[in-house]
Amino acid sequence: MLRRIPIRWRLAAAFAVSMAALLLALGGFVYLRVEDALRSSVDQDLRAQSAESLAHAEDGSLLDTDARRSGMVAQVVGPDGRVVQSDPVSLPALLDPAVVAAARRGDVLTTVSLGAGELNRWRVLAAPDGDRVLVVAHPLRQTEETLHRLFGGLLVAGPLGLLLATLGGYLLAAAALRPVESMRRRASAISATTPGARLPVPPSRDEIHDLATTLNEMLARLEAALEHERRFVADASHELRTPLALLKTELELALRRPRSAEELRAAVGSAADETDRLVLLAEDLLLIARSDQEALGLRIEPVDLGELARSTADRFAERASHEGRRIAVEIPTDTEVPADRLRLEQALRNLVDNALGHGEGTVTISARREGAGVELHVRDQGRGFSSDVAARAFERFSRGDDARGRGGSGLGLAIVEAVAQAHGGSAGIARDGGGADVWISLPSTR
Incomplete structure (x- = not known):
């Protein structure tokens, strides 16, 4: 139920409760301080009058004119406990015999009631005077009336102050x-x-400003991710369209008129090639999608980079020989890294395939240690990457203008980077003027 209440009301309520407790404590403190000050003033007057009365006791006058005007009364109690002198004369006994007996041993301050009601209380000081006791009393009517007025004022001002403070708290919360x-x-x-x-960003440099800025940055990232996914879907659709169209054309031509067995075999072979291309493209797209979700499912084991490079070179040896080129391996046999062999082999195959498809001369596979990792390089002797192509080489479906007529999906280097990052490494391109040098960096320990 509380969660359905707007935050501004909850803040105002919390502020009201805190302010009520503060006002209550402050009112109580003020009341007690005023009461203590008034009582201290009365006691001080009693002590001053008692000292003066003792000094003039032989003159027969217990109170001076100012004391009588303030309402003070006085008595002298004899050794037998009876009142021997009063001012005024008709004043009844102010204290019980027990209190008088205690006063013979030292001053006694007490409060007594000399009639019905709260406003008939008196503050009394009893002081010893030889074998007698001087009793001086001051009425508390004025003091208690002052305290009652103060209490009434607090009862009115407290709720009014609380109401105004709560309204101010609500307006402040609403503004915030x-x-x-x-x-x-x-x-x-x-x-x-x-x-x-x-989102609108408030001009104040506070937490709300920081929240708006952070949310806008998040919106920018989400917008970039959405645009990235849109471009990915569009590029994937475009790449899938070509082999599907070719496959459909081959099948339609095969069915358009009677064909010989040789023609049907050629049509089925061409359709199988396009199907293989579709399967490979689908696998590449699936790997890219999994890398976005960080779910490649690596099986880490010690991988000998030299052995892996040689097996990859053997796989491309016939193709390289057919093109009048060769693949060289310059990796010691004892160079190992913890990695997923199948994924690392896939990345290396993509690098070699890219070097054979777009480079020239000998393709060299090498490795070297850099800090706490190992870099696996694939170099060729062609023209290398142009600056604009190198800047976007690892983007998905990215191909140079001169490479578009050579086939390929433009996912090879994107897969290389995804595999490297899944292993906690990275991928990069070096341009030294003597060809392209593409490498992946892998941590040597895990």
Whole structure:
């Protein structure tokens, strides 16, 4: 139930409770301090009057004119406990015999009631005077009336102050949350059809400003990711369209008129080649999609890079020989890294295939240690990457203009980078003027 209440009301309620406790404590403190000050003033007057009365006791006058005007009364109690002198004369005994007996041993301050009601209380000081006791009393009526007025004022001012403070707290909370409400309204209108839309950022340099800035940065990242996925789907659709169209054409031509066995065999062979291309493209797309979700499922084991490079070179040896080229391996046999052999072999095959398809001369596979890792390099002797192609070589479906007529999906180097990153490494391109040098860096320990 509490969660359904708006935050501004909850903040105002919490502020009201805190302010009520503060006002209650402050009111109690003020009341007690005023009461203590008034009582201390009365006691001080009693002690001053008692000292003066003792000094003039032989004159027969117990109180001076000012004391009588303030309402003070006084008595002298004899050794037998009876009142021997009073001012005024008709004053009844102010203290019980027990209190008088205690006063013979030292001053006694006490409060007594000399009639019905709260406003008939008196503050009494009993002081010894030889074998007698001087009793001086001051009425507390004025003091208690002052305290009652103070209490009434606190009862009125406290709730009024609490109401004003609560209203101020509500307005303050509403003002503080107004930018949040503005961001909420704008966020409700943002969708995939409103690219570039951002939340309003308040001018104040506070937490709300930081929140709006962070959310706008998140929107920018989401927009970039959405655009990346749109481009990925569009590029994948484009790449799939060509082999599917060729496959459909081959099958339609085979069915258009009666064909000889040789022609049917050629048509089926061409369709099988396009099917293989489709399967390979689908596998590459699946690997890229899994790498986005960090779910390649690596099986880490010690991999001998020299043995892996030689087996890869053997796989491409016939193709390289047919093109009048060769593949050289310059890796010691004892160079090992913890890796997934199948994924690392796939990445290395893509590098060699890319070097044979777009480079020239000898393709060299080498490895060298760099810090705590190992770099696996594939170099050729061609023209290398141009600066604009090198900047986007690892992007998906990225191909240079001169490479578009040579086939390929443009996913080879993207898969290389995905495999390297899945192993905790990276991929890069070096341009030294003597050809292309593409490498992947792998940690040597895991």
